[in-house]
Amino acid sequence: MAATEQTIKQVNTLGDTDYKYGFSTELDEIRPPKGLNEDIIKFISAQKDEPEWMLDWRLNAFKIFNKLPKPEWAKLNIPEIDYQDCYYYSIPKSLKDKPKSLDEIDPEIIKTYEKLGIPLKEQKMLSGIAVDAVFDSVSVATTYKKQLSDLGIVFCSISEAVKTHPDLVKKYLGSVIPVSDHSFAALNSAVFTDGSFIYIPEGVRCPVELSTYFRINAMNTGQFERTLIIADKDSYVSYLEGCTAPMRDENQLHAANVELVALDNAEIKYSTVQNWYPGDKEGKGGIYNFVTKRGACRGKNSKISWTQVETGSAITWKYPSCILQGDNSKGEFYSVAITNNMQQADTGTKMIHIGKNTSSKIISKGISAGKANNTYRGLVNILSKAKNARNFTQCDSLLIGNKCGAHTVPYIESSNSDSMVEHEATTSKINEDQLFYCQQRGLNSEDAVGLIVNGFCKEVLQHLPMEFAVEAQKLVAISLEGSVG
Amino acid sequence: MLEIKNLHVSIEEKKIIKGLNLSINKGEVHALMGPNGSGKSTLSYVLSGKDKYEIDDGTIEYNEKNLLELDVDERANEGLFLAFQYPMEIPGVQTSFFLKTAINSKRKYLGHSEMDALEFAKLMKSKAEELNINTEMLKRDLNVNYSGGEKKKQEILQMSMLSPKMAILDETDSGLDIDALRIVSEGVNKLRSKENSFLVITHYQRLLNYIKPDFVHIIADGRIVKSGDYSLALELEEKGYEEISKSA
Numbered sequence: 231m232a233a234t235e236q237t238i239k240q241v242n243t244l245g246d247t248d249y250k251y252g253f254s255t256e257l258d259e260i261r262p263p264k265g266l267n268e269d270i271i272k273f274i275s276a277q278k279d280e281p282e283w284m285l286d287w288r289l290n291a292f293k294i295f296n297k298l299p300k301p302e303w304a305k306l307n308i309p310e311i312d313y314q315d316c317y318y319y320s321i322p323k324s325l326k327d328k329p330k331s332l333d334e335i336d337p338e339i340i341k342t343y344e345k346l347g348i349p350l351k352e353q354k355m356l357s358g359i360a361v362d363a364v365f366d367s368v369s370v371a372t373t374y375k376k377q378l379s380d381l382g383i384v385f386c387s388i389s390e391a392v393k394t395h396p397d398l399v400k401k402y403l404g405s406v407i408p409v410s411d412h413s414f415a416a417l418n419s420a421v422f423t424d425g426s427f428i429y430i431p432e433g434v435r436c437p438v439e440l441s442t443y444f445r446i447n448a449m450n451t452g453q454f455e456r457t458l459i460i461a462d463k464d465s466y467v468s469y470l471e472g473c474t475a476p477m478r479d480e481n482q483l484h485a486a487n488v489e490l491v492a493l494d495n496a497e498i499k500y501s502t503v504q505n506w507y508p509g510d511k512e513g514k515g516g517i518y519n520f521v522t523k524r525g526a527c528r529g530k531n532s533k534i535s536w537t538q539v540e541t542g543s544a545i546t547w548k549y550p551s552c553i554l555q556g557d558n559s560k561g562e563f564y565s566v567a568i569t570n571n572m573q574q575a576d577t578g579t580k581m582i583h584i585g586k587n588t589s590s591k592i593i594s595k596g597i598s599a600g601k602a603n604n605t606y607r608g609l610v611n612i613l614s615k616a617k618n619a620r621n622f623t624q625c626d627s628l629l630i631g632n633k634c635g636a637h638t639v640p641y642i643e644s645s646n647s648d649s650m651v652e653h654e655a656t657t658s659k660i661n662e663d664q665l666f667y668c669q670q671r672g673l674n675s676e677d678a679v680g681l682i683v684n685g686f687c688k689e690v691l692q693h694l695p696m697e698f699a700v701e702a703q704k705l706v707a708i709s710l711e712g713s714v715g
Numbered sequence: 716m717l718e719i720k721n722l723h724v725s726i727e728e729k730k731i732i733k734g735l736n737l738s739i740n741k742g743e744v745h746a747l748m749g750p751n752g753s754g755k756s757t758l759s760y761v762l763s764g765k766d767k768y769e770i771d772d773g774t775i776e777y778n779e780k781n782l783l784e785l786d787v788d789e790r791a792n793e794g795l796f797l798a799f800q801y802p803m804e805i806p807g808v809q810t811s812f813f814l815k816t817a818i819n820s821k822r823k824y825l826g827h828s829e830m831d832a833l834e835f836a837k838l839m840k841s842k843a844e845e846l847n848i849n850t851e852m853l854k855r856d857l858n859v860n861y862s863g864g865e866k867k868k869q870e871i872l873q874m875s876m877l878s879p880k881m882a883i884l885d886e887t888d889s890g891l892d893i894d895a896l897r898i899v900s901e902g903v904n905k906l907r908s909k910e911n912s913f914l915v916i917t918h919y920q921r922l923l924n925y926i927k928p929d930f931v932h933i934i935a936d937g938r939i940v941k942s943g944d945y946s947l948a949l950e951l952e953e954k955g956y957e958e959i960s961k962s963a
């Protein structure tokens with residue numbers, strides 16, 4: 231069966247259960263005791279054979295973490311997190327001695343990824359997409375490595391990059407998100423386990439979509455993903471991450487840090503399809519998704535574009551941001567956030583205009599159903615040197631039912647009189663007459679909601695790489711199942 | 716095909732349909748004419764299952780089924796089609812995608828496999844051409860920024876692609892210029908067969924020059940006050956609703 235066909239088949243089975251990714255894989259795991267302390271950090275570092283500078287960096291971050299207060303920005307109801315009641319490292323035993331090729335990987339893990347619709351076997355690969363898969367704490371396989379390295383592109387796990395490209399890692403890690411930024415950033419810096427590292431050399435246009443698939447498998451394991459993408463001068467890369475986690479009654483923590491750096495004339499397109507387990511209808515279980523994503527447009531004419539489809543997680547807290555440093559640089563943020571049942575999302579972006587003629591565009595679509603709460607929170611900050619800066623923001627909220635909430639909280643700060651900031655916002659209820667019209671044409675009520683909501687999100691979904699747009703559309707429909715009576 | 720007996724309908728406590736009887740057999744075309752506010756659209760919504768309408772009394776049988784027990788989409792997939800007086804705009808949904816989704820919903824309901832992309836494209840193209848619809852238009856969002864006439868044509872396109880057993884046309888003629896009226900009527904006439912029935916709701920006798928009905932009914936204040944053949948439409952044109960209702 232062709233890879234795309236297989237993926238389509240996978241997608242078609244999506245409707246079968248409420249959360250189709252809710253299986254977990256039985257594997258022997260290596261896991262140090264619960265708790266957060268220096269010993270655990272040393273253990274993690276040792277497991278990864280890290281050089282000393284990396285361990286020192288982690289320990290320093292831990293010191294900072296201990297001093298920082300918890301962030302209180304978001305309009306969320308976050309239960310106290312007991313950092314001591316969580317495992318910080320877990321790897322399937324069979325991965326401990328790094329598999330050299332895909333054939334050496336535990337077939338159980340391969341099966342897990344196949345269930346996710348991410349076939350790792352080279353011959354089954356989605357054509358044109360290189361995948362790095364992170365299973366709990368370690369990177370399982372990076373496909374297409376050879377083809378990419380011929381172009382000088384580095385696409386590997388961050389743990390590997392620490393060893394193979396220490397200069398790049400030292401130079402850029404923490405350069406966009408300072409360790410002291412806030413407590414989750416510091417926590418991640420102390421205990422990060424794995425994630426992707428990408429370097430695109432000068433003048434190279436990455437010919438394939440690069441992709442990472444994250445999966446939380448082990449119980450009570452926090453996942454601290456760390457991703458670093460550097461696009462050197464005149465380069466281009468498009469990257470996509472997808473996320474799932476099994477159903478568990480307990481809450482699990484995912485605190486990722488993602489840093490992007492775009493140099494002169496470089497462009498980074500970063501897409502996320504986040505479908506972590508959202509918890510059950512009563513709000514039991516689910517992932518706490520506290521993510522810091524930030525991109526620095528360091529070079530002139532550089533561009534960073536974030537596209538996200540957030541449908542999962544019990545709590546989502548993320549503000550992918552752009553620091554528009556280089557003159558004429560551009561930042562974009564396209565977001566669909568769907569909350570159903572008891573889910574909470576507080577998401578948006580920050581666009582910091584520093585350079586001249588910088589521009590940013592924000593399109594946010596929030597959909598809320600059940601008893602869920604969905605907040606767009608965004609900051610547009612135009613500094614005094616940012617002559618001629620431009621921002622356009624459009625935030626639309628759609629409500630399904632009358633027990634859910636949508637909130638739009640824009641912060642606009644401008645210290646430059648040449649700049650122009652436009653903001654449009656709408657909130658509406660799903661239109662009963664539209665639903666009736668669709669049903670009169672034979673669509674059942676869930677398909678009708680899915681169709682209308684997908685239409686509502688179209689402006690955002692069309693920014694996803696083609697191969698994933700279809701899956702995202704299905705996901706949008708599925709995540710709203712049961713939202714209409 | 717369709718048997719409405721003693722139908723009483725109210726909305727928000729207000730009685731709108733007050734004892735309506737109507738029987739439509741396979742292959743027949745019935746015209747329903749009446750002044751504004753007489754309950755024509757209400758009847759079309761009740762037949763297609765829109766909620767908020769209270770059925771106070773009466774029965775509706777459709778193809779030996781109790782129509783009132785079926786959901787909106789079940790009725791549609793059982794071959795009941797309503798061409799809306801005011802078709803809805805659905806932003807972000809391409810017209811062609813909507814058509815495909817509708818067709819495949821029906822096929823799924825009937826236990827058939829999905830129509831493949833090529834077959835669908837062919838069908839859409841040929842039907843659109845019959846109705847003089849530019850296929851470029853089908854790439855646009857459904858009914859968004861369509862003119863009144865384009866929307867009505869779009870309804871008829873959907874109808875001809877879904878080939879319903881029982882089609883209700885609610886004032887499809889209003890907003891159409893004379894050329895569009897002719898084209899739309901031809902589209903309807905193509906679908907006429909021994910198997911298919913129509914309920915054509917209109918204000919004007921004009922449409923009935925193109926779609927010759929087997930029966931004409933005049934509705935006033937929620938009741939059918941007079942029924943007859945095509946000549947009744949002509950009589951109505953001459954005398955007006957007021958007089959016809961009185962003489963009934």
Ligand SMILES: Nc1ncnc2c1ncn2[C@@H]1O[C@H](COP(=O)(O)OP(=O)(O)O)[C@@H](O)[C@H]1O
Pocket residue numbers: 726727729731749750751752753754755756757758
């Ligand atoms: N949603 C509604 N709420 C209250 N009254 C309504 C509603 N819809 C229709 N009506 C009333 O029902 C009557 C019949 O309307 P309608 O069926 O649209 O008439 P027609 O299509 O024959 O012009 C009118 O008096 C109209 O005002």
Ligand SMILES: [Mg+2]
Pocket residue numbers: 755756757800885886
């Ligand atoms: Mg009407």
